Amino acid sequence: MSKTIIKVVNRSPHALPAAATPLSAGMDLRAWLPDGQVVLQPLQRVLIPTGLYIELPAGMECQVRPRSGLALKRGLTVLNSPGTIDADYRGEVGVIMINLSAEPQVIEDGVRIAQMVVARHETVEWQPVEALEQSERGEGGFGHTGA
Numbered sequence: 001m002s003k004t005i006i007k008v009v010n011r012s013p014h015a016l017p018a019a020a021t022p023l024s025a026g027m028d029l030r031a032w033l034p035d036g037q038v039v040l041q042p043l044q045r046v047l048i049p050t051g052l053y054i055e056l057p058a059g060m061e062c063q064v065r066p067r068s069g070l071a072l073k074r075g076l077t078v079l080n081s082p083g084t085i086d087a088d089y090r091g092e093v094g095v096i097m098i099n100l101s102a103e104p105q106v107i108e109d110g111v112r113i114a115q116m117v118v119a120r121h122e123t124v125e126w127q128p129v130e131a132l133e134q135s136e137r138g139e140g141g142f143g144h145t146g147a
């Protein structure tokens with residue numbers, strides 16, 4: 001398995017993002033809350049800092065995604081999922097969290113709040129045409145192939 005080197009500045013006291021198991025695609029991001037914690041009221045959203053600044057190679061992106069355990073057990077999720085970090089962004093990695101539960105939820109410093117997946121992407125050049133080739137699916141849209 002090949003590895004990509006990504007430059008990172010970590011201004012938090014927490015460990016760098018890491019995969020929980022050898023075959024995990026996602027790496028856990030931790031909240032950096034120097035004041036200790038944030039309380040999210042039901043339906044409240046907040047930008048949670050991580051203290052991380054990254055320099056992705058050209059042709060790569062980083063996606064910020066929810067953690068399934070937080071979503072299922074506490075109703076906390078990433079609002080713009082997946083959030084995309086582009087290769088030319090140099091600001092702090094932040095996670096827009098929302099509380100979808102009926103109860104206030106506490107996010108504490110150092111807790112794992114999201115996961116990030118680094119992936120390659122293509123740069124495209126659009127080719128305007130008058131018509132597209134036919135396919136088996138055709139114009140069948142949302143729900144076309146079943147439930």
